[in-house]
Amino acid sequence: MEIDRRSFLKLSAASIAGAAVLVSPTPALASSGNESQANTNGKGMLVDTTKCVGCRACVVACKQWNHNPSSPVDDESKTHNDTPLLDSKTFTNIRATDVQQGLEPKWVYTKIQCMHCQKPGCAEACLVGALKKTETGPVTYNESKCIGCRYCMVACPFGIPTYQWESVTPWIRKCTFCANRQAQGLQPACSGTCPTGALKFANRSELIDEAKQRIADEPQLYINHIYGETEVGGTSWLYLASVPFEKLGLPNVQTEPVVVNAERAMGLVPPVLLGMAALMTGTYLVTKRRKKLQAKTSKKDEQGAKTK
Amino acid sequence: MREKIRKLPLGLIILTILALTGFASVICRYLFGLGAVSNMSDGRGWGMWIGFDLYCGVALAAGGFTTAAIVYIFGGEKYHSVARPAILTAFLGYLLVILALLVDLGEPWYIWHAIIYWNIHSPLFEVAMCVMTYTFVLALEFSPAVFERLHWNVPLKIIHAIEIPLIILGICLSTLHQSSLGSMLLMMPTTLHPIWYTPILPILFYFSALAVGPAVVMFESTITGKSMGHEQNHEVMEGLGKIIPWILGIYLMLKVGDLLVRGNFGLVFTDFPHNILWWAEMLIGVILPIILFSIKKFRRSNTRLFWGAALVVLGLIINRFNVSLINLQMRPGYTYFPSWVEIATSVGLFADAMLVIWLAYKVFPMIKHSQHDSPTALKQD
Numbered sequence A: 001m002e003i004d005r006r007s008f009l010k011l012s013a014a015s016i017a018g019a020a021v022l023v024s025p026t027p028a029l030a031s032s033g034n035e036s037q038a039n040t041n042g043k044g045m046l047v048d049t050t051k052c053v054g055c056r057a058c059v060v061a062c063k064q065w066n067h068n069p070s071s072p073v074d075d076e077s078k079t080h081n082d083t084p085l086l087d088s089k090t091f092t093n094i095r096a097t098d099v100q101q102g103l104e105p106k107w108v109y110t111k112i113q114c115m116h117c118q119k120p121g122c123a124e125a126c127l128v129g130a131l132k133k134t135e136t137g138p139v140t141y142n143e144s145k146c147i148g149c150r151y152c153m154v155a156c157p158f159g160i161p162t163y164q165w166e167s168v169t170p171w172i173r174k175c176t177f178c179a180n181r182q183a184q185g186l187q188p189a190c191s192g193t194c195p196t197g198a199l200k201f202a203n204r205s206e207l208i209d210e211a212k213q214r215i216a217d218e219p220q221l222y223i224n225h226i227y228g229e230t231e232v233g234g235t236s237w238l239y240l241a242s243v244p245f246e247k248l249g250l251p252n253v254q255t256e257p258v259v260v261n262a263e264r265a266m267g268l269v270p271p272v273l274l275g276m277a278a279l280m281t282g283t284y285l286v287t288k289r290r291k292k293l294q295a296k297t298s299k300k301d302e303q304g305a306k307t308k
Numbered sequence B: 001m002r003e004k005i006r007k008l009p010l011g012l013i014i015l016t017i018l019a020l021t022g023f024a025s026v027i028c029r030y031l032f033g034l035g036a037v038s039n040m041s042d043g044r045g046w047g048m049w050i051g052f053d054l055y056c057g058v059a060l061a062a063g064g065f066t067t068a069a070i071v072y073i074f075g076g077e078k079y080h081s082v083a084r085p086a087i088l089t090a091f092l093g094y095l096l097v098i099l100a101l102l103v104d105l106g107e108p109w110y111i112w113h114a115i116i117y118w119n120i121h122s123p124l125f126e127v128a129m130c131v132m133t134y135t136f137v138l139a140l141e142f143s144p145a146v147f148e149r150l151h152w153n154v155p156l157k158i159i160h161a162i163e164i165p166l167i168i169l170g171i172c173l174s175t176l177h178q179s180s181l182g183s184m185l186l187m188m189p190t191t192l193h194p195i196w197y198t199p200i201l202p203i204l205f206y207f208s209a210l211a212v213g214p215a216v217v218m219f220e221s222t223i224t225g226k227s228m229g230h231e232q233n234h235e236v237m238e239g240l241g242k243i244i245p246w247i248l249g250i251y252l253m254l255k256v257g258d259l260l261v262r263g264n265f266g267l268v269f270t271d272f273p274h275n276i277l278w279w280a281e282m283l284i285g286v287i288l289p290i291i292l293f294s295i296k297k298f299r300r301s302n303t304r305l306f307w308g309a310a311l312v313v314l315g316l317i318i319n320r321f322n323v324s325l326i327n328l329q330m331r332p333g334y335t336y337f338p339s340w341v342e343i344a345t346s347v348g349l350f351a352d353a354m355l356v357i358w359l360a361y362k363v364f365p366m367i368k369h370s371q372h373d374s375p376t377a378l379k380q381d
């Protein structure tokens, strides 16, 4: 944050210093700040949907740790529909999907929560920097900065952040990857409670290796894709499954981080500002000069007319 | 002239009622919270207040910087009579945007956090900075009207001395601001419909704002002219009408060229129902006005020019709704239609602005003014 502000101040100072400093401040702006977010070695979580039995122990553990009361989206009978699964009191939930094979129904359970993107749209969107990607993995939220614009909710490619709509002083709510537990050397509440080993907490890079190993060991069980390895530039949470991920409600997103185009546009701000100022000043001076000349010639004409 | 003014009260009464209803809805919003009064949800975090008040509001305030540029930078002195109303409208537009944000933000009492906590990577940060500074600049740009009225000559002189730098600053800030609203949407490559999502969104936003600026000025000066009982200067109307097709032409080329380059042009024929919305904004706001404004005969009548301008404005509103609301995917399982409170608030804020504009015409020297900086304008009157 401090660095950001300092580099910005420097930048604006440079801008003010005049048009001569048009030495493309773009790369400086684009590269500063987000370096740490590209760090792939933070903590991660591997969700193996083939191991999940849908017991929802993780959902309960999450609610307990975060002191969240029950809420309408907890209703288990609805989790297989296209109904909302998260709200400000539910940071994670299980989506049940029937991926019928032959005549037999086959249920797949997919844990849904913040993906803790490596290049999170929410954090880039937040104008006050209330959301932050930490070096260790979690994307955290700082209530004391938030102004409630909800840009983060709209900018999240997975539709994760929720809002305390019912409150008169509402805040954003989402899974924190139990950053406060991790800080104490504990693993997140959900993985700590998972009885089947469907959730595994470790370093992200190790988890990717392990996921590859699992696919290699049982290629007939898994599809050959680790969801989250490259999605929107990679996410701390990774998924394995036996069916294509769209079927499980995990959106088919681009591998390019969602922030790329916005970052480029923001990098163009200083040159555009300078260019526009120069263009307008130039035009003004030209117009002024032309008018002066016109005034002179018309005066001369008048005088000429008079003398005649 | 007197008689026409006497006709006004009905309009005034309606505006006042709308403004009061809006005020009541705002009170409700503060008492009961966003969830209780609006239909926004986790699936639709931005509603009508962002789609209409922010996105349309800022674009419709583009009349301020475009007119200022025409008059003060490009030397289009014949437009001087509309410069001051345009700047006032822009100023009010921006005040409305701020008021709407104070309603829309979940924690409006912390809006000042935007000043002390900076995330310079966020397009919304750019928007916030531009709104703040440009509103201030607009206030300064309009201040001569107030000073003239109060006969405060010293501040008047000061403002006149810095007039041109101020105008240039205003143009720069507007350029950034209009385009940054497009940059904001760049963050949604996965949720904004591919007909509309493009890396050049900021440029598209800028050019559509450039085109709608003069249109708003034509639209508004006709209406105020009618209600205040003064004839609208035809030369001004025609001149503005002549500029618009050029800008819209560039905009059209950018729009279509971009779709072709991205290989998404087919979608505007196949992707029902989204394509209908695309055609609506393009036909109403771009293609039809280009044709109409290019016809000499059409430009001869002020009334026709007015309707042409209205088309451009309508098209822009459809466009902004398209990108900021309708074609921005919602999370599955949610629906959205603005609640009565949301609509009443937006309408009420709009009515406030109309009332202030009406008052301004009564109180301040709006049309015939500033002998010193534009003698030609006076001669024309």
Ligand code: SF4
Binding pocket: A113, A114, A115, A116, A117, A120, A121, A122, A123, A139, A155, A156, A157, A158, A159, A160, A161, A174
């Ligand atoms: S999933 Fe959404 S909320 Fe979570 S880090 Fe990514 S962008 Fe942010």
Ligand code: SF4
Binding pocket: A125, A126, A127, A128, A129, A130, A131, A145, A146, A147, A148, A149, A150, A151, A152, A153, A172
């Ligand atoms: S709602 Fe809060 S956390 Fe989200 S973008 Fe706005 S200020 Fe940041």
